[in-house]
Amino acid sequence: MNYPNLLQGRRVLVTGGARGLGYAFAQAIAQAGARVVIADILAGRVQQAACELSAQGLDVSGVSLDLADPASITRCLERTVERLGGLDGLVNNASITNSGGKRCEELDIETWDQVMQVNVRGTWLMTCAALPALRQSGRGAIVNLASDTPLWGAPNLLAYVASKGALIAMTRSLARELGGDNITINAIAPGLVQVEATAYVPEARHRLYIEQRAIQRPQLPDDVSGAVLFALSDLSRFITGQTLPVNGGFVMP
Ligand SMILES: NC(=O)c1ccc[n+]([C@@H]2O[C@H](COP(=O)([O-])OP(=O)(O)OC[C@H]3O[C@@H](n4cnc5c(N)ncnc54)[C@H](O)[C@@H]3O)[C@@H](O)[C@H]2O)c1
Numbered sequence: 001m002n003y004p005n006l007l008q009g010r011r012v013l014v015t016g017g018a019r020g021l022g023y024a025f026a027q028a029i030a031q032a033g034a035r036v037v038i039a040d041i042l043a044g045r046v047q048q049a050a051c052e053l054s055a056q057g058l059d060v061s062g063v064s065l066d067l068a069d070p071a072s073i074t075r076c077l078e079r080t081v082e083r084l085g086g087l088d089g090l091v092n093n094a095s096i097t098n099s100g101g102k103r104c105e106e107l108d109i110e111t112w113d114q115v116m117q118v119n120v121r122g123t124w125l126m127t128c129a130a131l132p133a134l135r136q137s138g139r140g141a142i143v144n145l146a147s148d149t150p151l152w153g154a155p156n157l158l159a160y161v162a163s164k165g166a167l168i169a170m171t172r173s174l175a176r177e178l179g180g181d182n183i184t185i186n187a188i189a190p191g192l193v194q195v196e197a198t199a200y201v202p203e204a205r206h207r208l209y210i211e212q213r214a215i216q217r218p219q220l221p222d223d224v225s226g227a228v229l230f231a232l233s234d235l236s237r238f239i240t241g242q243t244l245p246v247n248g249g250f251v252m253p
Contacts, residue, residue, distance in 0.1 A: 006233050008033035011084035011137075013077075015039050015065060015126060016094025018046040020195040021145065023053075024221030025091055025228050030058035032229055037080045039065035040094065067094055067122030068114070077129040087133035089232045092126055092167075093145045095119045097197065099159035112159045119163035124170065131183075140183035143231045144171050146243060148189040152251045164189075168243050175241030184240040186231045191247025193219045214249025223248070 016022040017038025040046035050062035134140030150165035
């Protein structure tokens with residue numbers, strides 16, 4: 001994924017950039033000319049990821065972040081703005097799943113609350129923390145990583161699905177709140193992507209997803225990166241409040 005000048009000079013924060021999709025997004029965004037900060041709860045791994053990407057000649061640095069902790073969110077934003085000298089883009093990518101494989105009555109309240117705390121409250125607080133810098137940018141863009149699971153009603157994953165449905169709803173409301181500041185906000189809804197975090201999903205389930213796609217092959221992180229680049233770039237300045245499924249045609253809402 002290489003569009004050298006698409007995000008030239010932009011300053012972008014990617015949460016959850018230590019591995020998986022967030023890492024791929026950070027790489028693609030930096031290859032498109034942006035300066036990038038990746039933030040993650042995996043403090044050692046986020047520094048390692050930043051080193052790897054820097055060794056490729058990309059402008060990427062790492063900071064630690066715990067989205068469950070409001071003070072950590074504030075610190076992360078302060079450090080990001082200090083390093084980048086401002087902020088033009090925020091990719092709300094970090095999240096937890098935790099509730100996989102359990103029926104609704106098997107879920108415990110602690111798990112439900114953890115998922116909501118990180119995925120929903122954390123994204124809300126991170127967005128608020130970034131707003132002053134995004135307003136100052138004059139052309140801010142926010143990308144929320146939702147999922148296609150709330151679009152087709154994935155079973156046995158209720159807390160996660162509810163949290164991603166909340167992100168889609170928040171994206172719509174926030175688009176109206178932020179439009180006057182020339183800040184766009186859109187959600188990307190990937191299907192099942194082959195990454196470390198989905199290695200636990202049985203092979204048979206992966207096959208089922210592939211068979212039900214219009215494009216019948218495994219989904220890889222780079223399949224999602226293009227949508228993120230588009231949502232951060234000037235190509236999408238009049239698109240806001242939208243949710244874009246990126247799943248090879250698994251659902252077509
Ligand atoms: N992989 C998929 O199939 C898939 C499908 C649809 C949507 N998504 C979404 O894409 C995004 C990335 O998913 P992924 O598959 O790369 O998963 P992942 O678990 O590899 O990435 C999530 C990142 O967030 C970080 N994180 C977790 N809790 C945190 C916290 N409290 N504070 C800061 N960072 C924290 C993790 O350390 C990790 O690096 C997520 O929002 C996920 O819901 C993924």
